[in-house]
Amino acid sequence: MNKRLILLRTLTRKMGNLARLRDTQPPKQGWIAAVRQALGMTAKQLAERVGLSQPRIAKMELNENNLKISTMKKIAAGLDCDFVYGFVPKNSLQETINRQARKKVEAILSNVNTNMALEDQLADDPHILTDMADELIAKNIRRIWD
Structure with a gap:
């Protein structure tokens, strides 16, 4: 079987799982702040867990759309979460x-x-x-x- 077709079918199946997340809206304050607050964790405590300063965490919470994937993974780990990203096609x-x-x-x-x-x-x-x-x-x- 064609290698590209195998990849196409595999990705289609994987992306199907992400499709239901398409309409998920981030919390008003952003994911980082929302999860941190739900856990009862201060920005200073999160900063200590990930090896950053509290002001840096505050900046990240205000601007999380512009963070690198590696940074989001690090923050997620500090929140005992997995950072998940992917592409959801508009059509198949x-x-x-x-x-x-x-x-x-x-x-x-x-x-x-x-x-x-x-x-x-x-x-x-x-x-x-x-x-x-x-x-x-x-x-x-x-x-x-x-």
């Missing part, structure tokens, strides 16, 4: 591939049809688009992103 990965391949083929066919119209030989078979997109995906998927 296969749908994204199919849509992009069709877009690429439409551009190719547009050029072909411009030239063929001059010779009254338009490529207007409705299956051409689908067949070409499938072939592009199967033989050289990287081309769909050019």
